[in-house]
Amino acid sequence: xxxxxxxxxxxxxxxxxxxxxxxxxxxxxxxxxxxxxxxxxxxxxxxxxxxxxxxxxxxxxxxxxxxxxxxxxxxxxxxxxxxxxxxxxxxxxxxxxxxxxxxxxxxxxxxxxxxxxxxxxxxxxxxxxxxxxxxxxxxxxxxxxxxxxxxxxxxxxxxxxxxxxxxxxxxxxxxxxxxxxxxxxxxxxxxxxxxxxxxxxxxxxxxxxxxxxxxxxxxxxxxxxxxxxxxxxxxxxxxxxxxxxxxxxxxxxxxxxxxxxxxxxxxxxxxxxxxxxxxxxxxxxxxxxxxxxxxxxxxxxxxxxxxxxxxxxxxxxxxxxxxxxxxxx
Numbered sequence: 001x002x003x004x005x006x007x008x009x010x011x012x013x014x015x016x017x018x019x020x021x022x023x024x025x026x027x028x029x030x031x032x033x034x035x036x037x038x039x040x041x042x043x044x045x046x047x048x049x050x051x052x053x054x055x056x057x058x059x060x061x062x063x064x065x066x067x068x069x070x071x072x073x074x075x076x077x078x079x080x081x082x083x084x085x086x087x088x089x090x091x092x093x094x095x096x097x098x099x100x101x102x103x104x105x106x107x108x109x110x111x112x113x114x115x116x117x118x119x120x121x122x123x124x125x126x127x128x129x130x131x132x133x134x135x136x137x138x139x140x141x142x143x144x145x146x147x148x149x150x151x152x153x154x155x156x157x158x159x160x161x162x163x164x165x166x167x168x169x170x171x172x173x174x175x176x177x178x179x180x181x182x183x184x185x186x187x188x189x190x191x192x193x194x195x196x197x198x199x200x201x202x203x204x205x206x207x208x209x210x211x212x213x214x215x216x217x218x219x220x221x222x223x224x225x226x227x228x229x230x231x232x233x234x235x236x237x238x239x240x241x242x243x244x245x246x247x248x249x250x251x252x253x254x255x256x257x258x259x260x261x262x263x264x265x266x267x268x269x270x271x272x273x274x275x276x277x278x279x280x281x282x283x284x285x286x287x288x289x290x291x292x293x294x295x296x297x298x299x300x301x302x303x304x305x306x307x308x309x310x311x312x313x314x315x316x317x318x319x320x321x322x323x324x325x326x327x328x329x
Contacts, residue, residue: 022285023050033072033293053262060297061297069094074097083239095292096291102142120176124155124162126181133239202232216234
């Protein structure tokens with residue numbers, strides 16, 4: 001990674017600055033990322049054709065399933081794997097700078113929620129904590145340690161202990177964050193229906209294959225009713241990324257300054273939709289992903305809002321990015 005990129009990425013404070021660094025990183029990854037370079041070449045594109053961020057081709061996230069997506073030649077410190085579904089090869093993110101990941105998620109958390117040290121953070125991530133390579137578990141673990149509260153931690157089977165911990169923390173006027181995967185939060189809500197008023201409840205997705213699929217609106221409606229909270233917060237991230245977007249309610253997410261979501265035309269994956277409200281595929285620019293690929297086409301559908309927020313509306317029926325699957329064999 002170029003020495004000055006890191007400070008500049010986390011120092012972005014304008015759209016102009018974002019665009020400038022994004023184009024620099026595109027050219028850097030075009031030169032130093034073998035798979036991305038080959039992808040761009042097979043599309044018939046070159047650097048001269050990329051003059052704005054709208055011209056940048058986005059690498060389908062499926063490439064992470066069977067290609068080593070790295071920029072440069074630094075040694076790998078950890079491999080994060082996507083959760084995926086049974087029978088599907090998980091995506092692998094070869095991370096060569098965990099400090100960069102930690103800086104990204106810590107700065108983003110502080111931006112949206114303040115100092116982790118002011119919170120009791122309880123994580124309800126069953127099954128995720130049992131498998132290796134979960135970027136979500138890694139992030140939760142570091143935030144829990146930063147919270148520096150003796151009762152912060154992972155709660156898996158001992159739900160009654162979790163409920164008592166949350167009650168005691170709430171009574172003590174401590175800021176409390178309950179971070180959980182969707183299926184675990186639904187189980188908590190339906191089996192115990194604890195009063196979590198005054199607590200931030202944040203879901204991170206993770207319903208697929210566990211029980212009947214729910215829309216985010218349906219999920220949040222159940223959780224708000226059963227847990228007695230006015231809103232459900234959400235975190236949007238992927239193993240293949242280094243950054244996360246957050247929603248404080250109503251399923252509308254916002255990105256930190258070094259991350260941006262664009263919407264692609266579902267009928268022409270190389271074209272973007274500029275009008276807010278139109279539904280298409282979610283493309284993500286994550287400038288903190290400097291040592292991998294910062295330009296990823298996900299299998300999620302979504303739409304932009306006028307104020308720059310975005311909604312996630314589900315998955316494509318066939319999550320392979322249609323019309324843009326060169327090299328994915």
